[in-house]
Amino acid sequence: MIISKSAISGLLDKLIAEYQVYAPVKEGAYSLFKQIKSGSEADFSNKNSKIPPKGILFPQSEKLFSYSVTPEGARVDECVDSAQKVIFGVRPCDAKSLLLLDNVFKNDKYEDPYYLTRRANTILVGMGCNDPAATCFCTSMNTGPFDSTGMDLLLVDTGDNYVVEAVSDKGRELAAKLGLAAAGDADNAAAAKVKEAAEVACQVTTEGLKAKLDGNFYDEIWDRVHEKCLGCGSCTYSCPTCHCFDIVDDAVDCNGCRIRNWDSCMYPLFTLHGSGHNPRTGGKERMRQRVMHKFKYFVDNFNATACVGCGRCIKNCPVNLDIREVLADILGSEARDK
Amino acid sequence: MQKLAAAIQDAAKKLLDDQKVDLVVGFARGSLPLRSTPGFIRKSCDAGKLTWDYSCENNLANYLRKREGKVAVVAKGCDTRAIVALIKENQINRDNLYIIGVPCSGMIDRNKADELLDGKELLEVEDKGDTLVLKGKGFAVEAKLADLCHDTCKTCCYGTPVVYDMLIGEPVPAKAEDNFDDVRAFEAKSPAERKKMLAEDLSKCIRCYACRNACPMCYCPECFVDCSTPVWIEKAPDTADNMLFQSVRVLHLAGRCVDCGACDRACPMGINLRGITRKMVKEVKELFGYEAGVNMEDKPALNEFTADDPQPFLVKE
Numbered sequence: 332m333i334i335s336k337s338a339i340s341g342l343l344d345k346l347i348a349e350y351q352v353y354a355p356v357k358e359g360a361y362s363l364f365k366q367i368k369s370g371s372e373a374d375f376s377n378k379n380s381k382i383p384p385k386g387i388l389f390p391q392s393e394k395l396f397s398y399s400v401t402p403e404g405a406r407v408d409e410c411v412d413s414a415q416k417v418i419f420g421v422r423p424c425d426a427k428s429l430l431l432l433d434n435v436f437k438n439d440k441y442e443d444p445y446y447l448t449r450r451a452n453t454i455l456v457g458m459g460c461n462d463p464a465a466t467c468f469c470t471s472m473n474t475g476p477f478d479s480t481g482m483d484l485l486l487v488d489t490g491d492n493y494v495v496e497a498v499s500d501k502g503r504e505l506a507a508k509l510g511l512a513a514a515g516d517a518d519n520a521a522a523a524k525v526k527e528a529a530e531v532a533c534q535v536t537t538e539g540l541k542a543k544l545d546g547n548f549y550d551e552i553w554d555r556v557h558e559k560c561l562g563c564g565s566c567t568y569s570c571p572t573c574h575c576f577d578i579v580d581d582a583v584d585c586n587g588c589r590i591r592n593w594d595s596c597m598y599p600l601f602t603l604h605g606s607g608h609n610p611r612t613g614g615k616e617r618m619r620q621r622v623m624h625k626f627k628y629f630v631d632n633f634n635a636t637a638c639v640g641c642g643r644c645i646k647n648c649p650v651n652l653d654i655r656e657v658l659a660d661i662l663g664s665e666a667r668d669k
Numbered sequence: 670m671q672k673l674a675a676a677i678q679d680a681a682k683k684l685l686d687d688q689k690v691d692l693v694v695g696f697a698r699g700s701l702p703l704r705s706t707p708g709f710i711r712k713s714c715d716a717g718k719l720t721w722d723y724s725c726e727n728n729l730a731n732y733l734r735k736r737e738g739k740v741a742v743v744a745k746g747c748d749t750r751a752i753v754a755l756i757k758e759n760q761i762n763r764d765n766l767y768i769i770g771v772p773c774s775g776m777i778d779r780n781k782a783d784e785l786l787d788g789k790e791l792l793e794v795e796d797k798g799d800t801l802v803l804k805g806k807g808f809a810v811e812a813k814l815a816d817l818c819h820d821t822c823k824t825c826c827y828g829t830p831v832v833y834d835m836l837i838g839e840p841v842p843a844k845a846e847d848n849f850d851d852v853r854a855f856e857a858k859s860p861a862e863r864k865k866m867l868a869e870d871l872s873k874c875i876r877c878y879a880c881r882n883a884c885p886m887c888y889c890p891e892c893f894v895d896c897s898t899p900v901w902i903e904k905a906p907d908t909a910d911n912m913l914f915q916s917v918r919v920l921h922l923a924g925r926c927v928d929c930g931a932c933d934r935a936c937p938m939g940i941n942l943r944g945i946t947r948k949m950v951k952e953v954k955e956l957f958g959y960e961a962g963v964n965m966e967d968k969p970a971l972n973e974f975t976a977d978d979p980q981p982f983l984v985k986e
Contacts, residue, residue: 358873359939360783377788381937382875391875392905462806464790466701559707561731563879565937579904592904598878600895649879649935650727651699651706 332495332511333518334486339493342509343370346417350454353387354419355380364418375488378464379422379641383571385432387418388449389593391568395445395578397588410588411444416453417505424467424639426457426481427474428571434633435574445591454501457482463531466642468655471535474639477526487522494522535655537626537636540662544627548619552664556657557618559650564595566644566652572625572637575601596620622657670796673771674721676837677743680769684741685713690767694732695743696725702794703779707732719743722796723814726776728931730885734760742766745773746841747821747929749830750962751885754927757962757969760888770833772841775815775822777801780939782817785810820851821930821943831963849951855944867912867945873938874911876904880942881918883935886925893917919945924953924970927962956981 334342346352347368354373355362362377364384394410433450436443460467460476469475479485483502486493494514497503567573577594580587594601602611611617629637645653681693697708697718705724710716721743729742730751744752749770755761782791782803795802801817803810828841855863878894881887893901894914902910926946933943953959956979959970
């Protein structure tokens with residue numbers, strides 16, 4: 332199938348009539364996924380959004396339910412969002428990250444109705460990456476610039492058009508509903524050429540990383556790698572796979588609501604106990620947790636690495652603490668220490 | 670620049686070889702264009718990793734509070750102002766600190782380069798002295814160094830370190846006094862306009878607290894935003910709470926902010942945080958004639974009281 336670029340805005344307008352549509356919107360030099368009211372707001376010129384679209388399914392702050400206690404008893408009103416959504420222009424790394432998040436919100440111990448309802452009602456229209464950024468290392472993290480895993484449709488930019496690939500039944504249905512024209516052989520050939528030309532220059536070695544992390548909890552490498560870290564949440568909040576949260580009650584008298592907020596393992600409050608004890612006392616323990624969670628614990632739990640190589644943490648870190656260098660340091664630490 | 674970097678390396682090597690310090694905090698080459706990164710050097714053979722150019726934007730005073738042992742630091746003018754302010758607040762022991770001062774005529778704002786390139790990716794930079802050529806796939810844009818500088822650096826009158834044990838390079842020429850034109854333009858607006866402007870900017874905040882953590886003067890063991898009894902502000906990045914967070918942050922920096930712009934530089938969302946801190950810097954300067962961290966002698970504005978202190982906030986009969 333094929334869509335002309337000049338028809339994208341109209342196509343988005345058509346979608347807006349039926350769905351909540353989210354697409355990258357330009358905000359100065361960067362772009363952010365936002366709900367759009369008109370197709371003309373969407374802009375696909377940036378390589379990827381500043382903040383990942385995970386917040387559409389797992390908002391930074393969401394009300395889970397409200398409650399009130401009356402003489403008749405307690406009343407609880409769930410706030411499950413079941414609106415039909417389309418996220419348009421999701422990059423392969425971000426689509427892949429949602430598959431990873433699925434493991435957290437749906438497993439044999441727990442099913443999260445808030446995330447899963449949104450997830451079930453969301454269609455992902457992906458956008459391949461013709462020209463990956465220098466900070467992208469997706470091919471080292473089990474995905475790639477045209478990996479359609481997790482998407483419903485994938486768009487391939489061939490210059491004047493997008494060649495559309497249907498990935499799932501949901502995607503096929505949407506394409507049929509939109510009445511997309513069939514792509515000619517020349518268009519398909521152009522798409523194949525674009526895919527072949529896309530190059531992810533940056534490679535990150537992960538071979539042996541898990542085995543290394545299995546045994547280096549007390550290694551002196553952790554004394555060094557965190558040293559310049561300021562302990563802010565710029566990396567975790569711009570990470571498409573970070574998913575730690577904190578639940579608070581906001582109540583006045585007998586009425587209140589329960590709210591779930593993103594949290595960050597880089598904050599001292601993250602593990603602070605009610606007793607005042609904090610098992611992760613400083614930057615060293617927090618940085619170790621972040622690396623271990625992504626490259627060891629998540630692998631232990633779900634047999635996948637919780638990093639998709641989007642490079643946002645590298646770009647957003649105020650002190651240029653580069654996860655690629657941290658991983659290389661960890662892998663090379665033994666050799667260097669000798 | 671290369672000469673300065675070499676001189677910094679030599680100084681660091683000598684300090685470590687002579688065992689005058691255990692650690693040198695400086696800048697090392699970063700992993701992105703226009704990006705240096707804080708570097709921690711403990712062995713003299715690693716001194717070659719130190720660098721110096723127009724991308725050394727971080728305030729290294731942040732790494733000096735309550736340090737054990739003898740430490741040397743590579744410090745620009747604004748870093749030394751923060752060091753002075755921290756010494757006065759008993760956060761740094763001057764006797765254990767060796768300051769390698771490096772005069773600075775301005776650091777580059779990567780956001781300005783990004784805006785100039787309108788989202789195109791910067792891959793390489795060619796230094797031509799007064800101009801830089803920003804290069805990427807299929808483009809090369811030449812820009813004046815002065816146009817790419819952080820706004821902080823444009824108004825900064827303390828490019829030459831205010832305190833040091835050794836100065837590398839030539840002092841930068843004195844500049845005209847900061848006239849706070851940016852703050853005056855803000856003050857000229859109506860309260861409603863000001864509120865709208867701040868709300869618009871602060872609606873972008875994601876509460877990563879990079880501004881707070883990058884600030885050398887923000888070091889409370891418990892920040893009010895993290896306090897749970899009582900909850901001063903909600904954790905959700907609601908615009909009204911974002912404004913409260915910044916208001917308290919700025920008020921807590923009254924007479925302490927050294928106007929280094931570290932908060933502004935750290936913000937991943939490009940919020941103009943310095944616009945707010947500078948309003949307070951101007952107030953303190955106008956009321957008490959005090960600028961934080963510009964010399965070792967002045968007593969901090971909030972640590973001193975004189976009978977003729979201005980009291981314009983008092984209701985006059």
